[in-house]
Amino acid sequence: MNGMTGAAAVGDVTGGPSGQGRMMVARAFLAQNVAVGCAFGGFGVSVLPLQQLYGASRGTTTLSLALCVLVLGLVSPLIGALIGRIGLRWTMTIGTAISGAGYALLAIAPSMPVVLLLYALPIGVGLAMFGPFPASVLASNWFRRNPGTALGIANTPLFVALLPMVGLIVIRDHGLGAFYLTLAALHVALLPVMLGVSDAPAEAGQQLGHGHGHGGGAMMSARALLRRPAFWVISLGAGYLSAVGITAVSHLVAFVAERGVAASEAAGLLSIMGGAAVIGSLVIGFLCGRLGAPFSLGLIAAGLALSWLALLSTRSFPLMALASLMLGAGGAGVFPAVNMLSARLFGQDSLPRVIGLFGVVTLPLTFFLPPLAGVLRDIIGGYGPVAMMLIGGCVIIALLFFGMARAGRQVQAPAV
Incomplete structure (x- = not known):
């Protein structure tokens, strides 16, 4: 099974x-x-x-x-x-x-x-x-x-x-x-x-043969999980999306200030992004239940790409505020979607081990991408190419998760 x-x-x-x-x-x-x-x-x-x-x-x-x-x-x-x-x-x-x-x-x-x-x-x-x-x-x-x-x-x-x-x-x-x-x-x-x-x-x-409910007996081994391609797809894809969200928190004010936005408005955008995180988990959780976790992760990736593209191409505060809203909500929604997808693919009782390994595998992305963005900005002399790098990565990840969602539907159709 x-x-x-x-x-x-x-x-x-x-x-x-x-x-x-x-x-x-x-x-x-x-x-x-x-x-x-x-x-x-x-x-x-x-x-x-x-x-x-x-x-x-x-x-x-x-x-x-x-x-x-x-x-x-x-x-x-x-x-x-x-x-x-x-x-x-x-x-x-x-x-x-x-x-x-x-x-x-x-x-x-x-x-x-x-x-x-x-x-x-x-x-x-x-x-x-x-x-x-x-x-x-x-x-x-x-x-x-x-x-x-x-x-x-x-x-x-x-x-x-x-x-x-x-x-x-x-x-x-x-x-x-x-x-x-x-x-x-x-x-x-x-x-x-x-x-x-x-x-x-x-x-x-x-049902699982134990009364304590923590499911240790049915937990997959770390070696078995690391051999599953789906684990690496989830970890690298979702890890990149989390890193992009953390990069936004770290660099948003400096990014928009470089584009001539006033300091007060830049701080306002950061507040909007922080407030959006409160509702982001709820919205993405709802979408995961309705559309499935892979499709929801694809939507998050597409939303992050559109957000950075909007910040790069406009100085209109309402549009920048909308982009900041999407950045905050998308970044906060990655972890609930990963939990749901991992439970469906590997079993609920393996979820503690999956998420534990997920944290280690994604650590290089979440720990190094934000400072790397700053280093690249200093070398290049502007945030434009850095933003394009983030956008390109999000587009690739969006296609990856949309493909996973489509493959999942095709697998389930014969069973139905």
Whole structure:
């Protein structure tokens, strides 16, 4: 039985238990928001205070989050194996405690090297253990037949937008240490929520021959996954789309400023892109349920290409705002679509290992493409060729995923 057939079989059993299933999606939403909101939203507002407090350079200060992302990608395969061994409940609970301890220690960190170490280890490891990866597995476990909407809700980054505003007030009135203690308190408040996590419906676990619901026995090996061409297509294609989204966050203001856009309007475009990420996960999750994940990923790639083309060819603020909206929504929708497609192709019980390996394989793209874009811009003397490179890559990826969607429909037609 192949991965797609296995996923369909379990999906027939688990169409989504309404009450408890919605509660698990809510827990996944809170876990993802505390993890990502504190790491990314909280870091954005603390960069300048960190630099001033320790007398560090901007490059050294921003290295904190880069190290966190690096560790997140490197340990993801280990977290996938850990979920298969001890289940989601304890993985996410331990991760919440580790990450919360990291923020509490940041409040009393004596030097910048200690800050870098704390962001890399307790916070980076904790983010991997209870952040978007395990939260997505939890949501899709409870809605196996059509997890698109559940994944979209679980990955909605609401706290990324809210925590910077809270942080500005707390840091202004009480200092940076108080803000880090506030983030630690959020983790403490989340612990009882994580203890209430149930990995999967009982009937799904019973069908697979175990009652704990984490599905470790049916998980594909890493070697088997790495031998599947579909895994590499998903990883390289979706990894490139994620890297393009991160590049947009890093370079949008400088890109439009180079085209003569005022600083206030450039900041407004960045805000629009950040706000679009909140709705992007929901919209892409819905589209995945209706149109399928491969076609939705193709739409994301086409939308990113059109967005960069619009930014490159116009100075009209309304058109630039629309392009920024599409960039933010598309970038936020990649991960839910990858989760849904991976579960359908390789089986729901292999999802932790698939996403763990996905994080490692895509790390070179997400880690190096944003700075590479800056280096190329400096060498060439402008963003034009860089934008054309991003557009060309997105067009290729769009054709790749549209082809996958068409092939999937042709395979399913004889079975129907």
